[in-house]
Amino acid sequence: MDRRHFLAATSASLVLPALARSAAADKLRVAVIGHTGRGNYGHGLDTVWLRIPQTKIVAVADANADGLAQAKERLHADKGFEDYRAMLKAVEPNIVAVCPRQPDQHRAMIVAAIEAGAKGIYVEKPFCRTPGEADEIIAAAEKHGAKVAIGHRNRYHPTLKAIDKLIANDGIGKVLEIRGRGKGDRRGGGEDLWVLGSHTLNLINYFGGKPQSCSAVMMQDGRRITKADVKEGNEALGLLAGNEVHARYEMSRGMLAYFDSIANDGTGNHGFGLQLIGSKGLIAMKCDRHSLAHLVPGNPFEPTDKPRPWIPISSAGPGEPEPRNDLEETVSHHVGPARDLIASIGTDRQPLCSAYEGATVIEMICAVFESHRQGSKAVAFPLEERGNALAKL
Numbered sequence: 001m002d003r004r005h006f007l008a009a010t011s012a013s014l015v016l017p018a019l020a021r022s023a024a025a026d027k028l029r030v031a032v033i034g035h036t037g038r039g040n041y042g043h044g045l046d047t048v049w050l051r052i053p054q055t056k057i058v059a060v061a062d063a064n065a066d067g068l069a070q071a072k073e074r075l076h077a078d079k080g081f082e083d084y085r086a087m088l089k090a091v092e093p094n095i096v097a098v099c100p101r102q103p104d105q106h107r108a109m110i111v112a113a114i115e116a117g118a119k120g121i122y123v124e125k126p127f128c129r130t131p132g133e134a135d136e137i138i139a140a141a142e143k144h145g146a147k148v149a150i151g152h153r154n155r156y157h158p159t160l161k162a163i164d165k166l167i168a169n170d171g172i173g174k175v176l177e178i179r180g181r182g183k184g185d186r187r188g189g190g191e192d193l194w195v196l197g198s199h200t201l202n203l204i205n206y207f208g209g210k211p212q213s214c215s216a217v218m219m220q221d222g223r224r225i226t227k228a229d230v231k232e233g234n235e236a237l238g239l240l241a242g243n244e245v246h247a248r249y250e251m252s253r254g255m256l257a258y259f260d261s262i263a264n265d266g267t268g269n270h271g272f273g274l275q276l277i278g279s280k281g282l283i284a285m286k287c288d289r290h291s292l293a294h295l296v297p298g299n300p301f302e303p304t305d306k307p308r309p310w311i312p313i314s315s316a317g318p319g320e321p322e323p324r325n326d327l328e329e330t331v332s333h334h335v336g337p338a339r340d341l342i343a344s345i346g347t348d349r350q351p352l353c354s355a356y357e358g359a360t361v362i363e364m365i366c367a368v369f370e371s372h373r374q375g376s377k378a379v380a381f382p383l384e385e386r387g388n389a390l391a392k393l
Contacts, residue, residue: 191233
């Protein structure tokens with residue numbers, strides 16, 4: 001499909017789905033890569049394309065034969081391949097969904113898709129495992145003119161703009177710091193930093209700007225981790241250790257940001273997200289929840305006998321009814337990111353959550369490892385260490 005058809009598809013997506021071209025020849029060709037038993041198909045990155053009138057799933061690849069048969073039926077795909085490279089060569093897709101949750105496969109899959117001519121890639125988080133892998137993906141995308149979007153779906157939530165406006169209008173006063181947490185369940189610590197913390201760090205990057213430095217400590221049962229604690233992590237995350245993580249980041253917009261995760265912290269997952277703490281109030285954001293955010297007015301450091309209600313923030317602002325009835329579709333089912341990726345291809349811009357933002361998140365995670373390795377000293381961005389520093393502990 002040429003640029004004219006991409007632009008046509010993009011224009012249709014910005015008006016009404018009913019106006020989208022319906023002829024199969026005009027639809028963007030989507031290929032799906034999954035891997036049953038090795039991260040499967042992520043959180044709906046495969047099925048979202050059935051919701052986009054401008055796209056057609058032409059093939060799916062899965063190295064697991066049973067998983068492949070199920071995926072073909074689920075995705076209404078005519079063609080199935082056990083080898084994703086063979087699929088890419090055979091069908092020459094416009095867009096490739098890289099779905100497995102286990103990120104050790106992502107670099108190879110993304111680069112193969114780009115080199116096969118795909119102009120849009122939508123990949124499950126975590127994006128990849130090291131800054132070095134991110135470097136390779138970005139180099140391939142820049143060389144071939146491809147757009148890579150990361151499945152941090154909260155980044156596409158329309159409420160973010162309402163929060164921006166609230167902050168700009170002095171709604172919480174001077175923003176003093178950002179406090180982020182993972183889920184704090186059995187995965188707390190290093191695994192939580194990767195799997196859920198990546199969402200939180202992406203939003204910290206959005207509000208705080210680029211990280212300038214990181215100082216961190218990784219703990220196991222109350223003591224600093226050592227080389228003896230390092231092992232291959234779950235979910236093919238690479239070398240990992242610790243059931244407790246504490247990190248401090250200096251951000252380019254002058255804010256300090258913190259990320260903490262403690263295994264089985266007793267919060268019932270309610271800490272997952274971040275707080276923007278200001279002199280006149282705070283904004284609490286709960287990743288993957290509706291409402292995404294709440295305003296708690298008042299100086300958070302001043303005692304008071306007056307109630308401090310949690311006021312929901314909709315896309316129209318604090319305390320306003322939510323004017324949109326498509327948030328479940330747009331955010332939870334990835335329709336917003338998919339449409340944005342199509343638009344980014346057609347208008348030659350980066351997706352809202354691009355490979356560059358994805359690379360920043362990976363570097364923020366790996367900076368925790370490097371800072372700990374260096375005795376918790378502050379390490380500067382960009383990191384000199386482009387691999388996993390726990391290998392050198």
